[in-house]
Amino acid sequence: ETGVTQSPTHLIKTRGQQVTLxxxxxxxxxxxxxxxxxxxxxxxxxxxxxxxxENGRGNFPPRFSGLQFPNYxxxxxxxxxxxxxxxxxxxxxxxxxxxxxxxxxxxxRLTVV
Amino acid sequence: ELKVEQNPLFLSMQEGKNYTIYCNYSTTSxxxxxxxxxxxxxxxxLFVLLSNGxxxxxxxxxxxxxxxxxxxxxHITAAVHDLSATYFCAVGGSNYKLTFGKGTLxxxxx
Numbered sequence: 149e150t151g152v153t154q155s156p157t158h159l160i161k162t163r164g165q166q167v168t169l170x171x172x173x174x175x176x177x178x179x180x181x182x183x184x185x186x187x188x189x190x191x192x193x194x195x196x197x198x199x200x201x202e203n204g205r206g207n208f209p210p211r212f213s214g215l216q217f218p219n220y221x222x223x224x225x226x227x228x229x230x231x232x233x234x235x236x237x238x239x240x241x242x243x244x245x246x247x248x249x250x251x252x253x254x255x256x257r258l259t260v261v
Numbered sequence: 262e263l264k265v266e267q268n269p270l271f272l273s274m275q276e277g278k279n280y281t282i283y284c285n286y287s288t289t290s291x292x293x294x295x296x297x298x299x300x301x302x303x304x305x306x307l308f309v310l311l312s313n314g315x316x317x318x319x320x321x322x323x324x325x326x327x328x329x330x331x332x333x334x335x336h337i338t339a340a341v342h343d344l345s346a347t348y349f350c351a352v353g354g355s356n357y358k359l360t361f362g363k364g365t366l367x368x369x370x371x
Contacts, residue, residue: 181358190265190349190361191304204357238303240359249294250359252304 151175152241152253160259161229169224169256171239178243179203180222181250182214185236197222198244226258234260263288265352267362274340274369282365284333284350292353293333295324297346298364304349308335340369 151174161167173180179198183191193206197216211227226233236257240250264287274280284293292311296304308317310326310333317324321344323336333350347366351359 190351190363191359193358193360196357198357206358249306249309251306252296254303257301 152239152251154237154239154253154256156256157254158257158259160261163229163231163260165229166225166227167229167258169226169237169239169258171222171224171241171253173220173222173239173241174251176243177241177251178220179241180216180220181240181242182222182224183238183240184208185238185255186232187235191238194224229260231260234258263290263352263360265350265360265362267350267365270363270365272365272367274337274367276341276369276371277339279339280337282335282337282348282350282367284335284352284362286331286333286352286360289328289331290352291328293326294351294353294359295333295335296349296351298349299346307348337367340367342369342371345369 153172155170181196182194185191194208195205196203200216213225216222236255238255239253242250266285268283294309295307297307298304308324313328315326321338326333345368347364349361349364351361353359
């Protein structure tokens, strides 16, 4: 079991609302990446934060935004929720930025109705 | 853009049988990862392959990497029910993200 924790584990929101998901990285890790996993699909990269700065972004619109705090924990914010945003959101913790072995949290299951 | 293809996408096996899952990717990379995911759960890291010819084994699972062929395999030996899960390969390029395949849903039947 990894030391990456996400909250909440489940969430139901209404279309048009905003949501904030949280992730605490594993001890000693300074990099957090966020992934969206739709049902029956592989995870899709949203963005990565390294030392409190965005270090790369996937093909997601600007209404997906994030933050990383001095303790390397991170938030994913999604504005103006759409039905297609319903998915499992996974946070991955790693060290050193770039592509290294990533350890995933248990995920947040977001349902938009 | 890096593309990762896994096959098969669905695999139904009998206990005790052997099988191989294939992972092809489209551009040069020397970092390949295999993950396991149980229903409704997160991703568990199985193997990290970092060089051409790398082979790693854990229990009934063995993973290999051929960077020249842009191919990794996950071989299952004498399958047992506990191996039922979805298996993903993910490729790390020169940038900052992992690109995942669509996953292989493995069901091991008695």
